[in-house]
Each structure stands twice: as structure tokens, then as C-alpha cells.
Amino acid sequence: HELTHLAFHDTLSQLPNRALLIDRLERALARADRRNASVAALFLDLDNFKVVNDSLGHQVGDRLLVAVAERLRSCVRPEDTLARLGGDEFVIVLEEFAEVDEVLHVAERIARELQDPIVLDGQDFFATASIGITLSTPYQSKPDSLVRDADLAMYRAKSNGKARYAIFDQTMAAAAMARLELETDLRHALERGELRVHYQPMMDLATGRVQEVEALVRWAHPRRGLVAPLSFIPLAEETGLILPLGRWVLHEACQQLRAWQLQYPTRSPLRVSVNLSARQFQHPQLVNDIANVLRDTGLNPADLKLEITESVMMQDAGGTGDMLRQLKELGVKLAIDDFGTGYSSLASLQRFPLDVLKIDRSFVERLGIDPEGEAIVRAIITVAKALNLAVTGEGIETTEQLDLLRTLGCDLGQGYFISRPGPSEAAAAIFADAATSSYLSVPADTGGDHRSFGNFH
Numbered sequence: 001h002e003l004t005h006l007a008f009h010d011t012l013s014q015l016p017n018r019a020l021l022i023d024r025l026e027r028a029l030a031r032a033d034r035r036n037a038s039v040a041a042l043f044l045d046l047d048n049f050k051v052v053n054d055s056l057g058h059q060v061g062d063r064l065l066v067a068v069a070e071r072l073r074s075c076v077r078p079e080d081t082l083a084r085l086g087g088d089e090f091v092i093v094l095e096e097f098a099e100v101d102e103v104l105h106v107a108e109r110i111a112r113e114l115q116d117p118i119v120l121d122g123q124d125f126f127a128t129a130s131i132g133i134t135l136s137t138p139y140q141s142k143p144d145s146l147v148r149d150a151d152l153a154m155y156r157a158k159s160n161g162k163a164r165y166a167i168f169d170q171t172m173a174a175a176a177m178a179r180l181e182l183e184t185d186l187r188h189a190l191e192r193g194e195l196r197v198h199y200q201p202m203m204d205l206a207t208g209r210v211q212e213v214e215a216l217v218r219w220a221h222p223r224r225g226l227v228a229p230l231s232f233i234p235l236a237e238e239t240g241l242i243l244p245l246g247r248w249v250l251h252e253a254c255q256q257l258r259a260w261q262l263q264y265p266t267r268s269p270l271r272v273s274v275n276l277s278a279r280q281f282q283h284p285q286l287v288n289d290i291a292n293v294l295r296d297t298g299l300n301p302a303d304l305k306l307e308i309t310e311s312v313m314m315q316d317a318g319g320t321g322d323m324l325r326q327l328k329e330l331g332v333k334l335a336i337d338d339f340g341t342g343y344s345s346l347a348s349l350q351r352f353p354l355d356v357l358k359i360d361r362s363f364v365e366r367l368g369i370d371p372e373g374e375a376i377v378r379a380i381i382t383v384a385k386a387l388n389l390a391v392t393g394e395g396i397e398t399t400e401q402l403d404l405l406r407t408l409g410c411d412l413g414q415g416y417f418i419s420r421p422g423p424s425e426a427a428a429a430i431f432a433d434a435a436t437s438s439y440l441s442v443p444a445d446t447g448g449d450h451r452s453f454g455n456f457h
């Protein structure tokens with residue numbers, strides 16, 4: 001008996017394991033079929049458990065899981081199955097409920113039970129869970145597919161903002177399929193060389209000169225055409241593919257810039273900005289990777305600017321300062337991107353070794369539309385100047401916005417009004433041309449008419 005217990009129970013929580021769960025589900029489904037009823041499966045995953053485990057160690061993590069298991073047990077009847085699949089994943093199987101509401105009540109009860117802090121060594125921990133719920137279809141459901149569907153619904157609960165439940169529907173299966181397909185395609189995209197880097201000029205607002213570009217990744221998908229980064233960067237971030245992808249963009253952009261510097265010496269110093277995602281920025285190898293790229297391409301570190309969004313910088317201000325200082329030691333420039341959308345503390349801003357602040361497009365958009373928009377941009381520029389940062393305004397789409405930013409003392413401007421992002425040939429055309437705006441006559445990646453703007457030289 002001891003041995004069978006071991007084989008079917010999780011040693012940490014003493015709860016049934018996956019093997020026993022599947023067995024119980026099998027029986028429950030058979031019983032339900034006879035009564036033409038349903039079985040409910042609740043897939044539960046703790047939110048942010050990884051943070052506890054990584055920062056406080058596995059021992060604390062394990063004790064937290066045991067405490068959570070205890071609370072979950074108090075939410076179900078003795079005849080219900082509560083199993084632990086491993087990690088911070090639990091499954092609850094409910095039978096013989098009169099209506100769906102009863103199942104939802106269990107999910108709500110769990111949320112309530114977890115509200116009180118779990119106290120370990122005098123320290124309070126607050127656990128929340130994301131729960132996916134699915135109901136079996138008589139004579140159709142299999143144990144594995146039921147667990148899988150509940151898992152998909154849990155995934156939806158997470159992406160809807162965690163600490164909530166979601167009920168499975170068929171669109172989730174379709175979305176999961178599409179995601180899987182995209183992930184496979186993206187993996188191949190790297191190997192098959194389907195990624196491209198486009199460049200968007202940044203104009204010195206005082207002189208009208210263009211000496212800087214921002215590198216923006218594109219995916220030349222064999223069937224879908226040119227795919228914008230917002231439809232694959234989040235997935236790349238989630239799957240970890242962002243690391244090789246980001247390394248490739250960095251190398252490509254630095255190599256391209258070095259070639260331009262040699263080709264257009266009178267325009268020197270030409271500079272490039274490259275975006276870093278959260279995962280790249282938190283990766284311990286980043287500093288090494290960048291040093292290698294700089295060495296391989298022979299680019300002067302001061303000609304590379306790294307853009308990190310405000311929200312990523314503020315996620316863990318302690319770690320951020322360390323990483324920024326290490327990057328700074330390489331000699332590269334640092335920009336805070338999408339400024340105004342996160343929650344910066346001025347104290348952290350002051351401590352970070354930054355060079356540039358990029359005003360988020362949403363503020364530039366309001367310039368000239370409402371007086372508040374102008375007041376906000378003015379305030380941001382004042383803060384930036386007080387901190388000794390250069391300011392870039394992004395998303396400039398009208399001449400009014402451009403003029404206002406210039407008047408308010410903004411240093412660099414970027415936006416469709418100046419130029420859309422385009423392939424390297426388009427950027428080269430602007431560098432080659434000493435006085436005109438021939439860049440705009442080269443087709444860029446997004447269609448639409450380009451207003452001619454003969455203001456850079």
C-alpha cells in the first residue's frame with residue numbers, strides 16, 4: 001500500500017498526482033455518461049509563483065505550495081478530487097453539481113480562501129491564482145482533453161490579468177492552434193533569414209539634419225507578407241525566442257550602421273538606436289552579447305543607443321540600476337522609451353545613468369489638440385532637462401506637432417511626418433543626399449501617401 005500511495009501521490013503536498021487524476025477523471029466521466037451529466041475540471045495556476053521561488057529559494061516556495069494545497073483542500077468536498085500536477089499547477093475535478101453556478105462558486109471560494117496572507121517565518125505572502133474551467137460533454141470528453149481545455153482557459157485567465165477565472169470555449173482552442181503555428185513559423189523565420197531590419201530617421205529639430213535612425217524589426221513572412229513587430233515580439237518574448245532574435249537585430253543594425261559610417265563619412269557621426277525587450281534586458285548575458293557585437297562590427301560604442309521602455313526599467317528598480325551601469329561602462333548610450341506610460345519615480349530616474357528620454361507617442365498625438373497635451377509635453381521636457389537628458393519626440397504626424405516640439409526645446413524628432421520606417425536602401429538614400437528629402441520618394445513599408453517634406457539635409 002505504501003508503494004501504490006507513492007506512485008499515485010505527490011510527495012510534497014500528499015495530493016493525488018497526474019496519474020491518479022487521469023484515473024479518477026476516467027471513472028468520473030464514465031459515471032457522468034451514465035447519468036447524461038457533466039464533469040467539471042478546474043485548472044489552477046498560482047500567479048507570480050516563480051518570483052517567490054527565484055527570489056526566496058525552493059524551500060520557501062515548497063512551503064508556500066503546501067500551504068496553498070491546504071487551503072484548496074478546504075474549498076472542496078471530500079469526494080471531489082484535488083490533484084497537483086507539479087510546480088504550482090493544481091486540478092480540481094467536480095461531479096454531481098446541479099448547475100454551472102456551483103462550479104463557479106468553487107472558483108470564487110478559492111479566490112476568497114487565498115485572500116488571507118500565508119505566514120511563513122513571520123513573513124506574509126499573498127497568493128492569487130488564475131483558474132481555467134471546463135465542463136465535459138457526455139460521451140465525448142476524454143480525461144486528457146478535459147485537462148488540456150481547462151489549461152487553455154487558465155491561460156486566458158492569465159492573459160486577462162490574472163487572479164480570475166475563465167471558462168473554456170472553442171475559440172481558445174483555435175487561438176492556441178494559431179499561436180502554436182506562429183511560434184513554429186517564428187522559429188523557422190530565424191533559421192531561414194526571414195527577418196529584416198527597417199530604419200526610421202530621427203531628425204535634429206534645431207538643424208533639420210538626420211544622423212540617427214531607430215532599428216525596427218520586420219518579419220517577411222512567406223504567406224502573410226511583412227509582419228509588424230507587435231504581432232510577434234510578445235510571442236517571442238514569452239517563448240524566449242526574443243533572445244536569438246534580439247541578438248540578430250543588434251548585430252544586423254550595428255553592422256549596417258558601420259557600413260554607412262564608412263560609406264558616408266561626411267555625415268559622421270551616424271548613430272543607431274536598438275530596442276531591448278524586458279527579457280533581453282533582464283538576461284545576464286546581455287552585456288557580454290553587446291560587447292561581442294561591438295567588437296565584431298567595429299562600431300564605436302558611443303554610436304549605439306539602447307532603448308528600454310519605462311515600464312521595463314521600473315519593474316525592478318534595484319536590478320535595473322545595476323544593468324544600466326554595466327551597459328554604460330561599455331560606452332553605449334541609453335534611452336528611456338515610451339516615457340510617460342509607466343510609473344517612474346523621479347528618484348530612480350535620477351539614479352539611472354540615462355542619456356535620452358523619448359516622449360511617448362500618445363502625448364505627442366495630443367499636441368495642438370488640447371492645451372493639456374502641450375502642458376504635459378512641456379513638463380516632461382522640463383524634467384528631462386533638469387536631469388540632463390536629451391529629449392526625443394516620437395510619433396510626429398503633423399507640422400504643428402513638429403513646430404511645437406521644436407519650440408518647447410525637444411532635441412530630436414521622429415514620426416511619419418518626417419519619414420516612415422523603411423528598408424536600409426531608403427535610409428541610405430537620405431544619407432547619400434546632402435540636401436534633399438529623397439528618402440521620402442523611396443517606398444517604405446506601410447502604404448499610404450507620404451507628404452513631401454523637404455526639410456532635412
Ligand code: C2E
Binds near residue numbers: 200228421
Ligand atoms: P517603439 O520602440 O515605440 O517604436 C516606434 C513605433 O512607432 C514603430 O512601430 C514605428 O513604426 C511607429 N511610428 C513611428 N512614427 C510614427 C508615427 O508618426 N505615427 C504612428 N502612429 N506610429 C509611428 P513598429 O515598427 O511597429 O514597432 C512597434 C514596437 O515594437 C516598437 O515600439 C518596439 O517596442 C517594438 N520593436 C520593434 N522592433 C524591435 C526590436 O528589434 N526589438 C524589440 N525588442 N522590440 C522591437
Ligand code: CA
Binds near residue numbers: 214275307337
Ligand atoms: Ca523604441
Ligand code: CA
Binds near residue numbers: 358361
Ligand atoms: Ca517608443
